[in-house]
Amino acid sequence: MTEPRQQYRPNIQAGAQLADAAPVVRKAEPRIPADLLALGLAALGAVVFDISYLTGEPLRRLLFWLGLCLAAGGLLSWLIHLYLQPVRVTLNNGHWVMRPRSRLLLVMVFLLPAIWLSLLATRFNLGIITQRGHHMMGILGRIFTPNFEYFGKVWPPLLDTLKMSLVGSALGSFLSLPVAVMASSNINRSKVSLWLLRVVVNVVRTLPTLIIASVSALIFGLGTFAGTVAITVFTFGVVSKMLYESIETIDMGPFEAMESLGASRFQAFWSACMPQILPTYLSHSLYSFEMNIRAASILGYVGAGGLGILISERVGWRDYESLGTVLVALFVTVLIIENLTGYMRRKLS
């Protein structure tokens, strides 16, 4: 205690702890310490690297690179491990705090090369944007002075878009309920069917709507039906995923109570779990409907009906005033639907 009080440097990093305060709670040590694992990896790499000189030509090369990568990876992860150790900082009054290392440097080591590679791969050129940026301003100016006479032509495709997203959301949500129930781990005890369903749901969810729409336009012909199919598939994936995650958080107490009273599993599920699931389910469905309007508005670009047809046509003819009309109509519709579903979702929760 030789220094005056004002000299303390505040340290409010998470995890900072005074030594004489509560004992430090440590996580259980992993069975193999990470640094040993990393060093072992490096050693294994060195051995493989060594062996590579004893073997014949094709194998030698493979082993050479394998050993090099293993050794480098092991050493790198050992260094990272060393670097991430918290530092012990002794304060002026003799107390010490454990200060966790900032991960910024580590992140930058990976991020900066990634950015540099991305700049190369996308042939990024700021010059083009600064030189030709005024074109954008011109186009935006024309979009923001919409041609309202065009509105008569916007009306039917706008209704088509609404219809597609409504029916698609309803069908997709309808299909997703049984699947989500079977894909939640607190209800389905069979590991195999659980993971099978989850893989299907997650794979379906990663398929972009436009790709599904372009395939279904080839199958069902151009028009609103193809768009409805695409929206249905997309909704199915999204709602199933959101729903099985929420089903896993419900209270299973009532279910067990009913089972112990002699109800069958289905009866117990129906009256103990369904009332908990239903509001969330409806809320997720409404949310997906909200998203689907935006998604459905561009499906016409690949021939699946709705506003997208007008968008691609107007852009093709450089008729940006009419494009502005289409976008204004879409904006107003999305605003109305969002407020409506937002209101209903607030009521549900």
Place this chain on the structure above:
Amino acid sequence: MQQSERILKRYNERPQTWWRYALSFLVVAAALLWSAMGIEYKGIATRGSDVAYGVLHGIFNPDTAVLFDPGEYGVGYLLFETAAIALLGTLFGALLAVPFAFLSSDRIVPKPVAFLVRSFVLMVRTIPSLVWALIWIRVTGPGALCGVVTQSVCSIGMISRMYVTAIEDVDTRILESLDAMGCTRFQKIRYGILPQLTANMVSTVIYRFDINIKDAATLGIVGAGGIGASLIQAISTRRWGIVGAFLTGMILLMLAIEFASTRARRKLAHGQ
């Protein structure tokens, strides 16, 4: 009166709201019926079943030559380009969103200004990214650059809105206690504000990257670089093996990114 009878009585006196359910059910049913009648089903197109079979066959038997092609038209490079577009688009969007976030927060600027900026951002957000790409392509020409610019603009909306929430959640009591400890202004920002903001902001940016990489895969359809252009070309020329290869690569990449992003965000939210 016995307890069970009392329970029964209370049960019968419960609020009767069935008519509300019936009404909303009727409205939804009517809307669905109206919409369903508007959707024309023209049956399966000629050779439509061939397409369905081809897609399924292609997904389970991807063209391995394309899948493992290290060249510029292979799945690997196209996915790399897609990820590069998403990375740059997200980063530029995250940077551009900072001024918008400060300008649309009631805490920092007067209310009318905040309202104006917020409605402008909402307008930008409602225009689908595909439309932005169609417009930007007139400026930058086709290619990955168009994708980067499009995603930079489209990301502003969501990211700035999440920034605003982060800014408004800052706990100012910490600043007061730092004041009491005699910290300088710089120290207050460094130790009082930044640690509260960074976790939220980084989490938002990671989430947006996750969205952008999915979006970047479709932007190629209009010529904005990435895997979309080759994929849609393979679909329209009905080379299902190649379609299968593209889809397999895409699905794997997106699942991996999503897994990593969920884990990273969970770590950020709950500390290390």
